[in-house]
Amino acid sequence: MNIVIIAGSNRKSATSTHLAEYIAKLIRQRNHQVTWIDLYHSPLPFYSSDQSYAEIAAVTDFKHAILQADAVVLASPEYHGSISGVLKNALDFVSKDHFSGKAVLSISSAGGAVGISSLQQLQAIVRNLHGINAPEWISIGGSQRKSFEASLDVYEVSQDIDDRIHRALGAFLELARLVRG
Template identity: 55%
Template sequence: MNIVALTGSNRNHAASSGLAEYAAAIMRESGHTVRIIHLYHTPLPLYSPTAENLQHPGVEQLLQSFEQANAIMLTTPEYHGSISGVLKNALDYLGQAHFKGKAVLTASTAGGPVGISSLLQLQAIVRNLHGVNCPEWISIGGSLRHQFEGISGLQTGVHESVPEADERVFSAVRSFLRLAESLRNE
């Protein structure tokens, strides 16, 4: 299965990006292809549906990756009870054609104990884009989020262990992959 993960941080080595890398490594170990788009490394122009913006290399990569994906993962840091601005900007470029009928796993990292507000907002966006929210989500908060900072480039398929979060992430990823497979087989 072809999965795209979009990380919504504008900071290098962010915990939310590390969480996406960690989950992607688990998915790869299950035999799936995962492409991660780091908005820190691939900044997008502020959303405007102009020809100039739609021809921006980062926007073209985003659109193509989502068109080719069978399933989607969205990760964000929680800022002021919401998703990051860079993630919202990227989502504005996407539409129902990119999400319709696809399983979507949402994940957040937060300074507090949990990042529920950002996850609720992401799930509302996914519903409006006709994606199918995974019944489980991932929220990593407090000091635990620091264990995900700096995780990057786990392309080999062998994930680094974060024992305190392993079961939570594994459970959500398993649920997501089951949902994605069932939707793909419909």
Template identity: 50%
Template sequence: MHIAILAGSNKAASTSTKLCRYIETILKGQGHDTTLFDLHKRPVPLFSPDNRNPADDNLASLKRTMLQADAIVLATPDYHGSVSGTMKNALDHLGFDHFDGKTVLSVCSTGGAVGMSPLMQLQQIVRTLHGINCPEWISIGGDFREFDAEGVPVSAAVQERTVRAVSYFVRMASALRQPQ
């Protein structure tokens, strides 16, 4: 299965992006193909309804990545109780054809205990785009946002939670995967 991972932070040392890399390691270890699209390294232009498909290599790559995915991971930092502007902007460029019938895992990193609002907002956006929300989600906060030099969460509880949620996501995506 091919899984797209969209890292929606605009920060170089983002913990939500570190969590994406850890998830990618888990998925590759299970034999899945992955594409991690890091919006910090590959920003897309500001969405405008007046120009829905601007000529931009990063945007074209993002759209291609999402179209080719069998399942999707969306990861955002918690900014003022919401998804990042970077993530929302990228999602505004995408549509039904990128999400329809695909299982989506929502992921958040927050300075507080749990980033519930951004996760719920991501799930609302996914529903609107005809994606299928995985009932599992991942939120790391406070001191649980620490990663070692190899990119593994320092907290054994975060490692366990991430593996459990990713495994559920993969089982669900495999069961719902539309034949090519």
């Protein structure tokens, strides 16, 4: 399967992005293709329904990648009990044409113990886009973010978080397989 991962932070060394990189690595190990979209490295303009973006490669590439996906992973920092502005803005460019019938795994990083609010917000957006929310989600919060502050090569993910990541990822990939065949 082709899994699109959208890293939804515009912070350079975001822990949510590092968590998404770790998940990308696990997905590749399971012999699936990963299409990586990092909104820090590939920022999008502010969405306006008054404007046409047909000539703007960053936007057309973003929409095309999701259209081609079998399933999607959305990663966000928890900001004010919600998702990041850059991820919400990016998702405003797409519609049910891009998400309909696709499994979606939501993951987040929060300063507090658990980033439930951003995950709930993401799942509401996925519902509105006619995507299919994975049965589990992944939150790293508080001191759990320590493992993801370093770069990909030196992650030391504690066993309990790693078990949770593998369980949620397994359920997501199984759902994606069932709905995409």
